[in-house]
Amino acid sequence: MTETVAQVLAALRSGALSAREAVQTALDRIAACEPAIAAFLAIRADAALAEAGRMDDARARGITPGPLAGLPIGVKDLICEHNIECTCASRILKGYLPPYDATVIARLRAAGAIPVGRLNMDEFAMGSSTEHSAFQLTRNPWDTARIPGGSSGGSAAAVAAREVPFALGSDTGGSIRQPASFCGVTGLKPTYGRVSRYGLVAYASSLDQIGPMALTAEDIALTLPFLAGHDTHDSTSADMPVPDYAGELCHGVKGLKIGVPKEYFVVGIDAEVEHAVRAAISQFSHLGAEVVEVSLPHTEYAIATYYIIATAEASSNLERYDGIHYGHRSASARSLPEVYAKSRREGFGLEVIRRIILGTYVLSAGYYDAYYLKALKVRTLIRQDFDRAFNQVDLLVTPTAPTPAFAFGEKMNDPLQMYLADIFTVSVNLAGIPGLSLPCGFSKAGLPIGVQLLAKPFAEDTLLQAGHAYQEATDHHRRRPPLCGGKED
């Protein structure tokens, strides 16, 4: 099989697979799965094939191809690619063509990766089900009556359905990890600052991170070096060396101390999820890790803190969509205030409007101290919880989400229930630490369940080593959704 990044790259490098064949395989899978999944908002078949052809030609002329040459990738629709429509799944950016490549796109392209299309998401990454896309519903490949998670639902579904071996997602409060968990794939939210945000359309700037989604921890280790590293266009990107993640994968978990935060096993957690995560913890113990209980006492404030900080930043970040310079402009506006009000009312979906209003409110004179400032203080406490925990342990292990994937419409009329889908993931963004979601089992109904590993800032290498050790010992990540025929590779 050539499904994982490792397999595809090996085949490309040996010459068993040409870049054109690799891209054609992806396009064939996309053609086969899209009617059922609808993960992609746009596919650039001809351009991708042409690029692949040029790579093959160059290689035939003896030019050494880039390390990822020929690897087809999917891109979440909020990462800018030069002259390729970037809508953020919003009507307000319908038709918008960025005049530049995001830093991650430039780096991946320089390494030879070939973007094949744009992946669906919740509008402006606001949501946990991808139902908030203005354009289409993406279906979970494991059960097409269910949501794929969100906001990187398109990325998770596309990888799960083996449409592409690799997809870029973004994670502000769990938007990579939660859909990875729901779709049975592996997803990493890197440390804040590990990956440049230049060209990532901002939702909440102090929380957003671009991250990789693939089938295995190994695939993430192979690709992360092409995303990570300092960028002079992003002053919040860290000037830290990028380790050889793949080269260090074999270290395993022997001797590592893994903490289980007790606060993550109390609130409304699904019994099957708890069972699967407990089993994963036992597996780590079996693999030689020492498992201890730890406490993250401010966990209960995380959701409230997150929804204040994220919406405050979003209310400002989304001010630029005003109908003046680009994007949707209301046809019926008769004055400047109407251009603003009508363009935004027509262009934004209800969840985006809800968050803009929330964020505007918490920053308003008279409320700033009670909400925004208080939230910043709690954020510090949450970060300190993790600092203390990582003084005792190397990794934390938690469920990624309290339940498996839910049904369409189940939480659309209850925003608070929807927000609680992120209860185990938002703290990680508030603290700025890295988090990895791995498939760790299935519900009786056959829905994937994810386990989340957390580490201290810039310890992605430890996360990936543990994830790889786990995946060497288990086969949850090898199971294929029914849609793709067959159970395992």
Next chain:
Amino acid sequence: MSSLQPVIGLEVHVQLSTATKMFCRCRNRFGDPPNTNVCPVCLGLPGSLPVANCQAIEYGMKAGLVLNCSIARFSKFDRKNYFYPDLPKNYQISQYDLPMCGTGWLDADVHGERTRFGITRVHLEEDAGKLVHDNPGGESLVDLNRAGTPLLEIVSEPDMRSPEEAYAYLTTLRQLISYLGISDCTMEEGSLRCDANVSIRPQGSKTLGTKVEIKNMNSFKSVEKALAYEIRRQTAAVESGEPIVQETRLFDAATEKTSPMRSKEQAHDYRYFPDPDLVPLTFSDEQVARWRAELPEAPGARKTRFVTAFELSAYDAAVLTADRACADYFEEVVRAGAPAKPAANWIANNLLAKLNEEQRSIVTCPITPVHMAAMILMVERKEISSTNAKNDVFPELFSSGKPPADIAAAKGLAQVCDTGQIDLWVRQAIERNPDSLASLREGKVKAAGKIVGAVMQASKGKANPALVNARLRVILGTDHGITLP
């Protein structure tokens, strides 16, 4: 009634003359075709991120140092949120509660008296773009070349009590800023902008009256006139028992009056919060000390030095140091060998007048300091007369920029200092002016003038006048036995 006291505070915005914009790498330049110096960052495109310009930070800090401000060791950028079409992100990156520079002061001369005015704060922010109205299609267009230009906002304490004090504060501030070389500081071109807050209160009162903000003042004189009008208006209102409304008023330079700005009567809530795209700024003592050491000599200190080191009059020193470029020019001329006093006279009396007449700045002066010094030296060495220098060499030097020696040679202006030739001219002049000789015999010393004049005429102005006078004395004695007193 003179029992009312005006209280004035000024808010000055200075465009910094950095090579690139505040948060991107676009050229920071005035006058290019619309929307040519733009990029995803200053256009506010989705996904773009600001990166702070180190040069702008350095410039801002140096301004704070010159204004005796407390210098922050920790500062940050904040977002000021408001919707306007010239603001592509609909928020301005500015500084709110932790500006780079806190309280300070500057000393200005008001009617010859040194007066100290407090500075509240100095902070950095980005400029907005420009709206272009009155287009043929009736639409308003946006030019974002200016968007993202670094702006330094300098807020004064409400320390000024008259339009004259405000004028003195402004001119001193401009001098200090332009001495730093961090801005062109021209109000007419908008690289220095000034808004004023004015209120009045009973003499001796400690509380402030209701303040009125005045905008749209486009020259220093406008500021003075707007303040004078506003003080008269508020005084009249208070005296007739009308309340002062807190508002923003616009100054009209044509009528020299202020009038209320049309506004939707709503208080702005800018929802300031720290910009998460920018990392906080931290400054070490060493860094601040380095910037302090790099500060140029302050105008006041330079003026004092010009008086002591070059023995210039206080007036000349003040004229030369009013502008840093002028003071630099003077010092370069002196360094090139010209004696200080004549150099000062030439620059203050001739060069500045000529530049003013041609509406040019000394920065673009066509006469190099080396040529200026050379011409002054030729006069000092009596190689050309000062009259020739003024009337013939200097104008040509200004227009052609050729070396002064070449100009003098081409015009045949080299002075004759050969005593044999001068003696010949003197004897001929005496011979041709017997009347003058007779008068001299009678002790009428003034008659010598006519003979000297005749010599100058014969020499076509090239005879060295001092030498002519000296030789005339000698020849009158030896040839005619006349001794002049």
